[in-house]
Amino acid sequence: MRSIFSRIFLSFWLAMALIAASAVGVTVAVAWARAEALEAFDPGALLRGASQAWREGGDTQLRQWLTGEARRADNIMVFVLDAQGRDMLGRTVPAQLHLDQASTKSPPPGAPSSGNATPGFMRRRDHMLLSSPLPGGQWRLVAGWPGATAFDVLGSYDVWIAMGLLALGVSGAMAWWLARQISHPVVALQASARRLAEGDLGARPEDWLMARRDELGSLAGEFTTMAQRLRQQLDSKDELLRDISHELRSPLTRLRVAAALARQNAGDLETHLARVERDIDRLDRIIGDTLRFSAMSTPGRQLDRQVVDLAELLGEAVDDARIEADQRRIALSLNAPDGVGMPCDPDLLRRAFDNVLRNAIRHSPAGEQIAVTLETGPDRLSISIADRGEGVPDEALERIFEAFYRVDKARGAQSGGAGLGLAITARITALHDGSVAAVNRPEGGLTIRFDFPHQWP
The missing domain is CATH 3.30.450 (Beta-Lactamase)
Known part of the structure; x- marks a missing residue:
């Protein structure tokens, strides 16, 4: 890559060479003219x-x-x-x-x-x-x-004046060229930044600036990446607001209906109150998940890290989910070696595992099994949660970790989910410098796999 330093360095020495050549040329020309005058x-x-x-x-x-x-x-x-x-x-x-x-x-x-x-x-x-x-x-x-x-x-003073004027002209021309090489891209970037600040999310540096192979070209590339991410974030924000509005409107509508039915049929009050209570619980989960997701997305969030045994942490998550799994006649199995310590925020990480486990339970047929496995490597830790449900369409495998995204909105609403559980899981995993991905199992079902960096003592 040609750097700005190399441009300045080469321009400096080129100007010096041109000035030296011009000085020699002036000296030779004057000396030659005076020699001819002397001969004549x-x-x-x-x-x-x-x-x-x-x-x-x-x-x-x-x-x-x-x-x-x-x-x-x-x-x-x-x-x-x-x-x-x-x-x-x-x-x-x-x-x-x-x-x-x-x-x-x-x-x-x-x-x-x-x-x-x-x-x-x-x-x-x-x-x-x-x-x-x-x-x-x-x-x-x-x-x-x-x-x-x-x-x-x-x-001779006239020779020195001539050489000075030549040096001034050469250095001025070189300085103008060098300044244009640096200032012109900066002005172009400034114009793109101004358009972006005025709300034009499609503002991008021009192609000739992106084609530069120096620091300014890299800056233009970073600007493009920033603009793309900003647009994605604003689009996600708009979609998030629409989804929250939709998720909150549905239980509120049912609450109004339940209230109206309770007025009309006071004898069936317990049934209506139970419906109201369920919708209130749903509203509470949606608001709680939204607040947790917002907290997880706060830049610079600090974790309360402590070294915990992953086998114990996974065991607690499996035990908490076993009550719901038993109601659906779903077996939970855990295969995790003891003594694998990891610095983490145990409450957050347990919530991430809990979200995946409950999601797997909701979408697994009765009588099936969910397997939780901890695998260790030289510098990685892998945790997989595999179910035998219907799986996820391939085009949705990455999107299921987006906020409020649901493969089947009707099924999600029926199960009480708002589409924030896996988004919170992905954010918690990122805060622990890890990654999470979903893959369909060949024999049927879905596997959620966590990968964390790990250094053995």
Whole structure:
């Protein structure tokens, strides 16, 4: 996966490489231009031109000639200085071209021009390229580099300014690209989060963001998962409210009917009161189960854990269910080795087993058997409760652990169940870091299997 760190790291070094390459390019370009200017500079021709101008018109003509030469395009400055080192045009003379820096190897006034060939003394790194007295001895012709020479490019301010501008441009472009790589996905996620906050449960990050292979792509995936779970939870909440309303409405309706019948037929009052009592008990179970399920679903719920012997805990659950099983002529068997300890909340875990046992008893034919088995493994504990009832359709095996879900609503209402028992069981199991699943038995019936992590002492 390409991380944001790698993007920043590579972008940094790419910007450094581009800045270095640009700096080298500027330096080479300036040095090459100055070298060409140096090669094209003809000191003999310059000296003859100044001498001829002075002979033809004295200081006036020399000043005109110097005014034209002052606008040279090769960055070489030409001065005509008096004995005190002051320029004829009143310009400031760079320190490098003062008379005390004059080369002792200047060509003589009558030296012939060497064409475009540069004399040997100009191959040096001196700022002074030419320093020679003019006819009459009053003036001296001086030419040279005002700042850095052709061989000292980095000493020129314009080169540093150019390199600084290039560095600013390259780093700015790279920073803009990098900022866009990070901020654009963040803005897209922000827009999706805003839509989700406004109630659009279908808000999802765009495909291009999901396709990213860095931390922002992972964040988009997590956002999608969060949005899906939020939608599922809200849908479950709506379904839960509908189911609770339905479950509470049925016994309340029967209570009203019983009350009306009691008024009409006071002689059969005991029968009506018994019906009212049954419906009140049903309401109490529904409300109690709903409150317990809500308590089980509270985030961060802490368990009152203590190490208990699972064989004893399962034995207590089987004994509690045996009364109801005997009434239906159903045999309960327990196969659990002693001495298997597990840290758990015994009251909650016994309720989970009790819910499954009572559910198995209600849906098992008379004369059948329900087997409770505890199996141990290297790092797992498995508890299975198997009945010989009619089983569950395959498509409903996972949904039976949902709140208020019943395979047969009419049968569930007849048995007094509200569809919360197995949902509470699943929640209690999850609080103990375990899992619960249902499978149909090949020979008929249903097996509910609990799996818990276990570390042997």
